[in-house]
Amino acid sequence: xxxxxxxxxxxxxxxxxxxxxxxxxxxxxxxxxxxxxxxxxxxxxxxxxxxxxxxxxxxxxxxxxxxxxxxxxxxxxxxxxxxxxxxxxxxxxxxxxxxxxxxxxxxxxxxxxxxxxxxxxxxxxxxxxxxxxxxxxxxxxxxxxxxxxxxxxxxxxxxxxxxxxxxxxxxxxxxxxxxxxxxxxxxxxxxxxxxxxxxxxxxxxxxxxxxxxxxxxxxxxxxxxxxxxxxxxxxxxxxxxxxxxxxxxxxxxxxxxxxxxxxxxxxxxxxxxxxxxxxxxxxxxxxxxxxxxxxxxxxxxxxxxxxxxxxxxxxxxxxxxxxxxxxxxxxxxxxxxxxxxxxxxxxxxxxxxxxxxxxxxxxxxxxxxxxxxxxxxxxxxxxxxxxxxxxxxxxxxx
Numbered sequence: 303x304x305x306x307x308x309x310x311x312x313x314x315x316x317x318x319x320x321x322x323x324x325x326x327x328x329x330x331x332x333x334x335x336x337x338x339x340x341x342x343x344x345x346x347x348x349x350x351x352x353x354x355x356x357x358x359x360x361x362x363x364x365x366x367x368x369x370x371x372x373x374x375x376x377x378x379x380x381x382x383x384x385x386x387x388x389x390x391x392x393x394x395x396x397x398x399x400x401x402x403x404x405x406x407x408x409x410x411x412x413x414x415x416x417x418x419x420x421x422x423x424x425x426x427x428x429x430x431x432x433x434x435x436x437x438x439x440x441x442x443x444x445x446x447x448x449x450x451x452x453x454x455x456x457x458x459x460x461x462x463x464x465x466x467x468x469x470x471x472x473x474x475x476x477x478x479x480x481x482x483x484x485x486x487x488x489x490x491x492x493x494x495x496x497x498x499x500x501x502x503x504x505x506x507x508x509x510x511x512x513x514x515x516x517x518x519x520x521x522x523x524x525x526x527x528x529x530x531x532x533x534x535x536x537x538x539x540x541x542x543x544x545x546x547x548x549x550x551x552x553x554x555x556x557x558x559x560x561x562x563x564x565x566x567x568x569x570x571x572x573x574x575x576x577x578x579x580x581x582x583x584x585x586x587x588x589x590x591x592x593x594x595x596x597x598x599x600x601x602x603x604x605x606x607x608x609x610x611x612x613x614x615x616x617x618x619x620x621x622x623x624x625x626x627x628x629x630x631x632x633x634x635x636x637x638x639x640x641x642x643x644x645x646x647x648x649x650x651x652x653x654x655x656x657x658x659x660x661x662x663x664x665x666x667x668x669x670x671x672x673x674x675x676x677x678x679x680x681x682x683x684x685x686x687x688x689x690x691x692x693x694x695x696x697x698x699x700x
Contacts, residue, residue: 340377343370347392351383360385370395393677450669454500458524464490464554464634465499465521466641467514467534472652474503475660484668485517486648488641488679490634494686496679498644498672499526503665511539518547531623533638535559541620555620557584558637564610576603576610583614584636589625593618630685647675 355362365381384390466488471481487499499521504513514537529551532544536555544553561580568576579599586592596618604611614621624635634640648671 340380343377343395344381347383347395350392351385351390354390355385358385358389360387360389362386450665453669453673455524458489458499458521458526459491459497460525461492461528462489462526462530463492463494464531464533465526465529466490466638467517467532467537467540468638468641468645469537470645470649472649472664474664483513484664485513486641486645486672487517487521488644490640490683492686494631494682494684496640496683498676498679501665501668501672503661505661511537511542514540514543515546518543522547531627531635533635533641535638536617536620552623552626553620554623554635555617556636556638557621557624558639560614560617560621564607564613567610568607576607579603580614584622586625587629589622592622592625628685628689630689631683634683634685644672644675648672 351362363384363386365383367379368382370377370380380395382392382395467485469483469485472484473479474482482503482505485502485504487501489497489499491497500517502513502517502520504510504516529548531552531554532540532548533554533556534540541553544551561577561584564580565573565577579595579602582595583592583599586595596614600611600615624632627635648668652667652671
């Protein structure tokens, strides 16, 4: 049957009318939201400045105005409080950027999903009420790449109490999708705060012992000179790399993983007993008690589980290095859990897009996720506040 053009035109006209009505409602709704959001942002920034003034010897110095793009569209003439000297920048809004983090995250996630520059342009206009041409979107992507590189090459502190090292695998598309290693380093500062030192991708070559040497050399080149303890699993080449680049540093193997690996080789009906004997080694209060427990473990289990005993005996210098440090902070030093939680969150947040990532997009997404998570790491870990770092080990070490 022949189609009826008039009926089709009538339906299209109704659809267009519905779209226009919806757009007017959304525009009116968004307009009503902007003023309360603007007021809330300004009040929160004032409170943030008040807190800053309580902690710093300076005074308030009026305001300046700026625009900000948000999920609710552009907010114009936002009053941002300032202080004398210009050292205060509200953490509530991005410094020297016209967009809130939601916009940059949206752009990167859309890129990761394979959306074209034209498609991203349409999305931004529909959701953020702002127009970017496809050419501008492409330029924004280049700026994002520069920002990633600037963050990855930034100077680091001279000293870290500990550095956690680990490697995980994420899917990358190079013609076909395959798992590739991503290396991550997390620094623990002498005051107990943490900092993501960087991430590294070495392409499709897979995990390599030489990569750890490259990573540690880069940390040195970026300013790191003293690390008391490197904490990792027994990864190929990592011990040699530490000795070569940071010869004064000690190496701590992740005890949690060492115990887990040991128990996987033990008969089921003896696992609980072996676990308790291992716990007596790494939960002892002093090095003397630890070595006594290790000798007892060796005498009890050497004939039945020689490989486990040999591993704990030959690697005891790395498994028990944390005992040389003050007792209140040992729980942070005998395991890589600090970094594992970080990597777990990275994998969770990338699960929906990682199979669509090419190498360049992977680095942008990693940067976005890690730099956002780093804000939560500034809090000092419990136990560091009462320690006087750099004055030798506390009396409860031995």
